[in-house]
Amino acid sequence: MLLYIHIPFCDSKCFYCSFNSYTNLFHLKSSYMKALNQQLQHELLKTNTALKSIFIGGGTPSSVEAELYNPIFLSLKNFIDNKTEITIEANPNSTTKDWLKNIKNLGVNRVSFGVQTFNNDKLKFLGRNHDREMAINSVNLAHQVGFKDINLDIIYDTAIDTEELIDNDLEIIKTLPVNHLSAYSLTIEEGTKFFKKPNVRIENIDMAQYIFDKLKDFGFTQYEISNFSKDKNSRSRHNFGYWEKDDYLGVGAGAVGCIGNIRYYPEKDVEKYISNPIHYESIETLDNEDIKFERIFLGLRSLAGIPVDFFDHHEMKKIKILEDEKKIHIHDNIVFNNDFLLSDEIALYINSH
Numbered sequence: 001m002l003l004y005i006h007i008p009f010c011d012s013k014c015f016y017c018s019f020n021s022y023t024n025l026f027h028l029k030s031s032y033m034k035a036l037n038q039q040l041q042h043e044l045l046k047t048n049t050a051l052k053s054i055f056i057g058g059g060t061p062s063s064v065e066a067e068l069y070n071p072i073f074l075s076l077k078n079f080i081d082n083k084t085e086i087t088i089e090a091n092p093n094s095t096t097k098d099w100l101k102n103i104k105n106l107g108v109n110r111v112s113f114g115v116q117t118f119n120n121d122k123l124k125f126l127g128r129n130h131d132r133e134m135a136i137n138s139v140n141l142a143h144q145v146g147f148k149d150i151n152l153d154i155i156y157d158t159a160i161d162t163e164e165l166i167d168n169d170l171e172i173i174k175t176l177p178v179n180h181l182s183a184y185s186l187t188i189e190e191g192t193k194f195f196k197k198p199n200v201r202i203e204n205i206d207m208a209q210y211i212f213d214k215l216k217d218f219g220f221t222q223y224e225i226s227n228f229s230k231d232k233n234s235r236s237r238h239n240f241g242y243w244e245k246d247d248y249l250g251v252g253a254g255a256v257g258c259i260g261n262i263r264y265y266p267e268k269d270v271e272k273y274i275s276n277p278i279h280y281e282s283i284e285t286l287d288n289e290d291i292k293f294e295r296i297f298l299g300l301r302s303l304a305g306i307p308v309d310f311f312d313h314h315e316m317k318k319i320k321i322l323e324d325e326k327k328i329h330i331h332d333n334i335v336f337n338n339d340f341l342l343s344d345e346i347a348l349y350i351n352s353h
């Protein structure tokens with residue numbers, strides 16, 4: 001069982017971001033954290049299963065004081081052990097040494113920084129409220145307080161990317177104490193500032209391949225289309241859990257949970273959530289076809305792969321063709337994709353009738 005906890009507060013809204021986060025609701029912070037704990041206890045009691053990993057994401061979890069997380073960690077005590085991966089997202093502008101120390105003392109063992117780039121012009125272009133020095137400083141602080149597992153999020157495929165800019169970013173990453181990277185191609189989402197602005201995204205597959213190759217040279221293995229790790233142990237267990245379709249609890253306004261074929265959505269509106277945190281805005285029953293397609297789709301995007309017994313006779317014929325074309329390979333009865341950049345295409349081909 002995995003657990004995702006959502007923190008819906010941000011100091012400013014980035015131009016590309018459509019996540020459920022608000023800049024004007026900080027006055028609700030402590031009541032929100034109480035509500036969060038109430039829903040958490042409810043979910044834990046209902047499922048009563050140990051947690052393999054926890055991801056506290058946002059929004060901006062570092063905009064909430066470490067002490068406000070205390071009750072949550074008390075509730076979690078009987079469901080975690082020292083092997084549970086516990087990640088928290090942090091923004092360079094709000095991360096302090098004390099916050100990192102306190103959050104570590106609570107049991108968090110992995111920090112994920114939303115860096116996006118180290119180039120100040122690109123940071124402005126994306127609407128970020130930190131600069132290069134703040135980003136470098138916060139990563140170093142996390143290392144100083146003893147975090148061994150540190151991730152950086154970066155974004156590419158923006159209109160202002162050049163090979164030089166990307167090279168400079170990668171050279172800085174190389175010098176930092178990080179063992180994981182999530183590199184995302186910019187997506188243009190409805191309701192964001194970028195949605196109304198033309199030409200902010202330029203897709204460049206050659207640049208993506210260039211980034212992947214360069215990261216490989218720096219010792220980062222790509223284990224999913226957007227995820228890279230220094231070694232097997234530093235891969236995110238939480239990510240793998242999603243791709244292998246583990247059950248997950250979703251706690252917080254706008255979080256999503258999925259147990260078996262039931263996907264549930266807690267209230268998205270923060271005030272409504274606080275007034276009744278154990279009420280779901282909606283519940284969806286997934287049919288077997290949806291589950292199967294999602295499993296294929298996620299398995300092809302990552303080194304999780306897909307067990308061969310997952311496929312029917314008709315699909316196995318296509319798998320054979322793809323294998324002959326060297327687009328996929330089969331190892332220990334698991335089907336693996338040879339090129340993550342082709343994963344969507346391959347998933348659609350397997351799924352076609």
Ligand SMILES: C[S@@+](CC[C@H](N)C(=O)[O-])C[C@H]1O[C@@H](n2cnc3c(N)ncnc32)[C@H](O)[C@@H]1O
Pocket residue numbers: 016017018019057058059060061089090091092113114115116153154155184185186187188189
């Ligand atoms: C949900 S955000 C939260 C992280 C944290 N608040 C931060 O931004 O520093 C997680 C990551 O998703 C990525 N992301 C969000 N919106 C995106 C978009 N439209 N295109 C590409 N990546 C995006 C960013 O890299 C971001 O760091």
Ligand code: SF4
Pocket residue numbers: 009010011012013014017018019021058059060091114
């Ligand atoms: S990218 Fe992160 S900091 Fe920016 S608005 Fe989204 S959640 Fe907030």
